[in-house]
Amino acid sequence: xxxxxxxxxxxxxxxxxxxxxxxxxxxxxxxxxxxxxxxxxxxxxxxxxxxxxxxxxxxxxxxxxxxxxxxxxxxxxxxxxxxxxxxxxxxxxxxxxxxxxxx
Numbered sequence: 001x002x003x004x005x006x007x008x009x010x011x012x013x014x015x016x017x018x019x020x021x022x023x024x025x026x027x028x029x030x031x032x033x034x035x036x037x038x039x040x041x042x043x044x045x046x047x048x049x050x051x052x053x054x055x056x057x058x059x060x061x062x063x064x065x066x067x068x069x070x071x072x073x074x075x076x077x078x079x080x081x082x083x084x085x086x087x088x089x090x091x092x093x094x095x096x097x098x099x100x101x102x103x
Contacts, residue, residue, distance in 0.1 A: 007049040007057075025050055025099060033058075035091060036098040040066040043091065044102050054093030061086040 006026060018024055028047050035043040035056070042065075045058035065082045 032102050034100050034102040037095045054096045056091040058089045061089045
């Protein structure tokens with residue numbers, strides 16, 4: 001694939017043939033997807049566009065950030081999650097660990 005951005009159109013069903021890994025992402029255009037990122041971040045949103053580096057444009061995004069704090073005095077961990085909603089988000093591909101349909 002060249003350095004072009006692939007954008008979806010509403011109702012895009014396309015051919016469901018998978019010949020290379022990015023074909024799975026192409027089949028998810030205009031669909032809700034789950035993206036796991038470095039830094040304990042997770043995104044759920046509608047895939048509007050992507051490129052071969054997995055740079056993505058997502059819409060109606062729900063971001064979840066997991067924060068683990070360690071109390072050095074008691075050696076205990078506390079886990080907090082922070083959630084936010086973003087109408088449109090550009091995701092840089094080098095931070096992407098996993099892309100899948102939402103569970």
